[in-house]
Amino acid sequence: xxxxxxxxxxxxxxxxxxxxxxxxxxxxxxxxxxxxxxxxxxxxxxxxxxxxxxxxxxxxxxxxxxxxxxxxxxxxxxxxxxxxxxxxxxxxxxxxxxxxxxxxxxxxxxxxxxxxxxxxxxxxxxxxxxxxxxxxxxxxxxxxxxxxxxxxxxxxxxxxxxxxxxxxxxxxxxxxxxxxxxxxxxxxxxxxxxxxxxxxxxxxxxxxxxxxxxxxxxxxxxxxxxxxxxxx
Ligand SMILES: [Fe+2]
Numbered sequence: 001x002x003x004x005x006x007x008x009x010x011x012x013x014x015x016x017x018x019x020x021x022x023x024x025x026x027x028x029x030x031x032x033x034x035x036x037x038x039x040x041x042x043x044x045x046x047x048x049x050x051x052x053x054x055x056x057x058x059x060x061x062x063x064x065x066x067x068x069x070x071x072x073x074x075x076x077x078x079x080x081x082x083x084x085x086x087x088x089x090x091x092x093x094x095x096x097x098x099x100x101x102x103x104x105x106x107x108x109x110x111x112x113x114x115x116x117x118x119x120x121x122x123x124x125x126x127x128x129x130x131x132x133x134x135x136x137x138x139x140x141x142x143x144x145x146x147x148x149x150x151x152x153x154x155x156x157x158x159x160x161x162x163x164x165x166x167x168x169x170x171x172x173x174x175x176x177x178x179x180x181x182x183x184x185x186x187x188x189x190x191x192x193x194x195x196x197x198x199x200x201x202x203x204x205x206x207x208x209x210x211x212x213x214x215x216x217x218x219x220x221x222x223x224x225x226x227x228x229x230x231x232x
Contacts, residue, residue, distance in 0.1 A: 001111050004037035004077065006030070006227040007048035007164070007199030008219035010086060011064050012055045021202075021221050023053050027067055029220050033227040034075045040229055043111070045077045048199035048217060049084025049164030051100075061090050065099045073101060080106040080118070084164040084199060085137040088122040088130035106162070113157030114232045115192070119148070121165040125178050140165045141178045145186060152190035159192040160232055164199050168214035171201040187212060194232075 009026035037045050051068060055061045072079050081104040087096055097105045106118035119142055122130040127143045142148070142163075152159065167180040177183060187193040188210050195213040204218030220226040 001043045001114055001232050003232060004042040004045040004227060004229050005197060005217055006033050006220050007217045008050040008202055008221055010050050010053035010221040011068060012053040014055060023221050026221050030068060031071050037077045038075060042077050045079040046162055047081040048162060048197060049082045050086045053086050054090060062099060069100045072104060079104050082106050082118055082162055082164050083122055085122055089134050090132055115155045115157055115159040117159055117161045119161060119163040121163055121177050138174050142183055145182060149186050155192055158194050161193060161196040166198045166201050166216060168205060168216055170205050170207045171216055175201045
């Protein structure tokens with residue numbers, strides 16, 4: 001299957017906070033990415049999180065998410081959208097998908113011999129999920145390790161993992177889960193994981209660790225044409 005991937009659009013009407021984070025142009029960049037995904041006949045688009053960023057009011061933040069929703073609903077390519085820390089610091093999980101569209105809530109799925117597994121690491125080490133108003137993005141953790149182990153052991157074929165935050169040891173430690181090593185071990189032990197796709201670390205990174213490829217996609221807000229098409 002062919003998938004189109006993008007991440008860290010950080011869409012907001014606010015001016016760039018740094019030279020590398022031009023958030024207001026991201027709506028157009030998302031539209032442009034979908035045009036390419038359609039032309040390339042992608043079976044699925046996956047957003048790896050931080051779709052939106054903080055704006056001047058909650059109303060404005062809702063409006064931004066709804067504008068992206070219109071783009072996603074008007075394309076022929078189905079989408080699954082993982083939440084990033086910036087999304088979770090503004091919206092509750094339920095509000096995020098209610099506004100964006102329930103059809104974009106990621107779900108572990110198998111297509112032929114390809115398994116897609118989604119990990120939500122918007123949790124603090126305490127095991128509590130991020131909520132609106134929180135801001136400590138460096139405290140990131142995935143608590144549901146037993147469920148992950150059980151799910152992976154039930155799969156046959158090739159498995160691809162999608163998450164916002166990082167478990168690639170080549171990414172800066174501040175962007176990695178507190179239990180990144182534990183998650184890598186779980187993925188390695190199940191034997192079927194081919195690639196882990198991640199966002200969050202805006203400059204991107206790619207390497208192979210113990211036979212698993214870690215692909216960190218560069219941020220859409222700081223780069224032109226920052227999307228990726230992969231054949232799984
Ligand atoms: Fe992030």
